Amino acid sequence: MRFAMGSYETIVVGGGPAGLTAGIHLGWHDRRVLVIDRRSGPLFFTLTNLWNVPGQPEVRGIDLQGRLRAQAEALGVEIIRANVISVSGEEGDFVLAGEKGQEWHARTLLLATGVARYHPTVDGDYRPCFKYAGKGNLFYCPDCEAPEIRGKSTLVIGAGTANAAAGMAIGLSRYGDDIRVLLTGDRELSDERRARLSAKEIAVVEGEISELVGDRQKLQAVKLKDGTLLEAEAFFVSSPAKGRTDLAEQLGVEIASTGTHAQPRSQRGDTNVPGVWVAGDLRPMTQQVAVAMGTGNIAAVMIDQHLRRADVAGP
Ligand SMILES: Cc1cc2nc3c(=O)[nH]c(=O)nc-3n(C[C@H](O)[C@H](O)[C@H](O)COP(=O)(O)OP(=O)(O)OC[C@H]3O[C@@H](n4cnc5c(N)ncnc54)[C@H](O)[C@@H]3O)c2cc1C
Incomplete structure (x- = not known):
């Protein structure tokens, strides 16, 4: 050499x-x-x-x-x-x-x-997530952080494919029984994923985010463009x-x-x-x-x- x-x-x-x-x-x-x-x-x-x-x-x-x-x-x-x-x-x-x-x-x-990492966008801007990612209750990686949601109401925010978000929510149901999924982009759920979500009583919401509502570095709710407010104690992002x-x-x-x-x-x-x-x-x-x-x-x-x-x- x-x-x-x-x-x-x-x-x-x-x-x-x-x-x-x-x-x-x-x-x-x-x-x-x-x-x-x-x-x-x-x-x-x-x-x-x-x-x-x-x-x-x-x-x-x-x-x-x-x-x-x-x-x-x-x-x-x-x-x-x-x-x-x-x-x-x-x-x-x-x-x-x-x-x-x-x-x-x-x-x-x-x-x-x-x-x-890809973050969910707020009015097309991914930067609002920086205020919360890694600082409180906005999580990204089930391998690292899934146990954090034990006993907490959790919203899975789908920023990639709908099936990936559904898969994350189903996987997280081991750690908590109050889970919902928000699909912000792709909404094409397979029949199989839809049936599994339904069997686990995981509700699916669709919509684009207009605001992240939080107190300092703790996220409290995600507001959708149609005015819906989705409150939770923990948030998990599904994205590529x-x-x-x-x-x-x-x-x-x-x-x-x-x-x-x-x-x-x-x-x-x-x-x-x-x-x-x-x-x-x-x-x-x-x-x-x-x-x-x-x-x-x-x-x-x-x-x-x-x-x-x-x-x-x-x-
Ligand atoms: C919000 C969040 C929470 C997490 N929580 C946990 C946890 O609880 N437990 C756990 O085990 N893991 C956790 N992780 C994952 C963990 O942080 C990563 O697995 C780990 O940091 C990967 O280390 P790395 O050295 O491979 O890459 P990184 O830590 O990403 O470091 C790569 C570095 O390379 C630099 N770089 C890239 N390209 C260039 C270039 N062209 N020139 C110069 N510099 C460059 C980047 O700036 C960066 O600083 C978390 C990740 C996130 C995002």
Whole structure:
């Protein structure tokens, strides 16, 4: 593997739990590593407690993010805030370009760029959800947050397909028996889903949202354009989440058959492109902090071993 002078041994794009966990392992092994992050990951904004991060009970996302960063920096990892807009080259000398004209070089790459989530829109604008997402009672991921609705009246807000929203509501009925579904866009429910909703006494409402009614960061009701007010104690959004695959695609990394995530070649996070690994939500699996950390860690171990093998082999 040839490599450019002054280059990093590894550049990690994405400084969420996957990228920072990878940085921690590589930093511990004295690798020259740079983490580039534009700080739009969910944990930067998550003020509610996360209950399922092993060893870290009741941790707030924002605090976890800060701890990971501090640990990585203490191990010598360089972390910068920047937006990577393009990547080219090959193993030994990948070239990354930032939106402000920066250029970085690396022997190996880890892409941990996460997913983009779709929020329900309020008069066509998705931004009103930011006030509540990750801050109170507006949830997105049943794997992480379904137990939060125990004993609470819950409104599932469908912002993707109607069948997906119905599936989420039916799945959530394990945790609560007062659930309704609001279909804001697609309304085409299959007969099978309609029958299952009816059997579980889950009412379906259709309509576009005109207002999110809340007190500080707690959502209290969703107001529809026809004036209907749907109150609930908890709200769950059903919407697509698409991996930020742009850089992976530029490098020719294989994309999963769903078209939404970067496909690793094995559970180690290696890809079809030599020298490129993927980790975290960018991979096709559930979105969860512990999974992001685990996949970030395994990728970093593999990268370190790969670099060591190249070092042992010599120039
Ligand atoms: C509201 C909400 C609540 C959640 N609650 C829980 C929970 O309770 N428990 C749980 O386990 N999980 C929870 N999750 C999921 C968890 O946050 C994610 O699974 C986890 O953050 C994924 O980590 P990641 O490192 O793969 O990606 P991310 O955390 O998304 O980090 C990716 C980073 O890459 C950066 N990036 C992307 N592209 C570029 C680029 N081109 N240049 C530079 N930087 C770039 C982004 O800005 C971002 O900071 C929740 C998610 C949300 C949205």
